[in-house]
Amino acid sequence: VKIAKRTGKVEIYRNGVLKEAQRRFSIESRLRDALAQGGLTLAFQPLIHLQTGEITGFEALARWNDEELGDVSPVEFIAVAEESGLITPLGRWAAYEAAQALSRWDAKFGQALPVGVNVNLSPIQMARDDVASMFEEALRYAGIAGNRLTAELTESAIIADPDKARKLLVALKGLQMPIAMDDFGTGFSNLASLHSLPIDILKIDRSFVSTMLEDHDKAVIVRTILSLAESLNLKVTAEGIETQALALALQQMGCWQGQGYHFARPMGENDAFDYWRARWNFETI
Numbered sequence: 001v002k003i004a005k006r007t008g009k010v011e012i013y014r015n016g017v018l019k020e021a022q023r024r025f026s027i028e029s030r031l032r033d034a035l036a037q038g039g040l041t042l043a044f045q046p047l048i049h050l051q052t053g054e055i056t057g058f059e060a061l062a063r064w065n066d067e068e069l070g071d072v073s074p075v076e077f078i079a080v081a082e083e084s085g086l087i088t089p090l091g092r093w094a095a096y097e098a099a100q101a102l103s104r105w106d107a108k109f110g111q112a113l114p115v116g117v118n119v120n121l122s123p124i125q126m127a128r129d130d131v132a133s134m135f136e137e138a139l140r141y142a143g144i145a146g147n148r149l150t151a152e153l154t155e156s157a158i159i160a161d162p163d164k165a166r167k168l169l170v171a172l173k174g175l176q177m178p179i180a181m182d183d184f185g186t187g188f189s190n191l192a193s194l195h196s197l198p199i200d201i202l203k204i205d206r207s208f209v210s211t212m213l214e215d216h217d218k219a220v221i222v223r224t225i226l227s228l229a230e231s232l233n234l235k236v237t238a239e240g241i242e243t244q245a246l247a248l249a250l251q252q253m254g255c256w257q258g259q260g261y262h263f264a265r266p267m268g269e270n271d272a273f274d275y276w277r278a279r280w281n282f283e284t285i
């Protein structure tokens with residue numbers, strides 16, 4: 001009986017591993033087609049100036065609805081893209097699409113909107129691709145000023161290859177692009193590199209923000225990041241603001257910018273434009 005049970009477990013384990021491998025394989029092959037056929041879209045989530053309530057920009061987030069697989073979370077398909085090399089074309093597509101969305105919004109409005117778009121960069125993409133030239137071309141192709149595209153990167157990209165990261169960040173600053181450290185607090189940040197690299201913004205990870213009103217330790221971390229940022233002359237964005245109480249608390253703590261479901265969920269390009277146009281000159285948090 002014992003042996004049978006054990007074998008049973010092994011079978012279940014094997015089936016689990018097999019299913020996982022099959023899903024990974026089908027995501028990879030269908031993602032490759034989706035990229036080639038324009039099957040991905042960007043969703044735009046508003047970024048709110050916590051002191052004035054103004055919309056300062058949007059974060060561009062990749063979305064994929066596949067005929068067979070349905071909605072696949074970016075957490076899952078970005079990981080597959082990183083493992084398979086598809087992150088390079090995906091990252092290029094995201095940068096071009098974000099720049100073009102800005103230029104389409106400008107055209108609709110009749111002048112440049114006073115907002116920018118944040119584009120996420122994967123550490124693997126940064127290692128493999130010439131991200132600076134890619135942005136330069138995307139900006140030129142869309143006819144958009146560099147200060148309207150913010151690069152969001154994570155601490156792991158800097159740790160992986162500090163020299164390469166420095167060269168890239170300097171090149172992005174040469175294009176006038178702001179640079180944000182995403183998911184800040186979750187990695188092993190090197191405080192010296194924060195100081196010496198041309199970083200403009202720290203985005204405090206949602207895991208600290210969303211529970212900071214109930215969890216004292218999280219609040220301490222948020223305060224520490226805010227005072228660190230002040231000393232280093234960096235701006236701070238808080239992710240994962242799901243309630244007005246959180247928005248007000250962060251406003252009182254002097255946090256610059258906020259993002260979260262309390263303000264708005266990520267939305268399609270046209271809805272994002274309408275959201276901005278309806279609120280751009282009178283907003284309160």
Ligand code: C2E
Pocket residue numbers: 045060061062073074075078091094120121122152182183206239240241242259260261262266
């Ligand atoms: P991220 O860059 O940290 O993006 C923020 C994530 O938090 C998004 O998840 C967003 O929908 C979610 N979020 C925003 N406000 C709230 C809130 O109030 N509550 C909760 N629970 N969640 C909130 P999403 O869209 O699922 O994206 C997940 C991750 O996938 C992103 O995390 C980013 O790391 C990656 N990703 C998405 N698009 C791209 C892309 O184009 N390129 C790369 N390299 N990565 C991307």
Ligand code: MG
Pocket residue numbers: 059120152182
């Ligand atoms: Mg991000």
Ligand code: MG
Pocket residue numbers: 182183203239
């Ligand atoms: Mg983030």
Ligand code: MG
Pocket residue numbers: 182183205206239
């Ligand atoms: Mg995050």
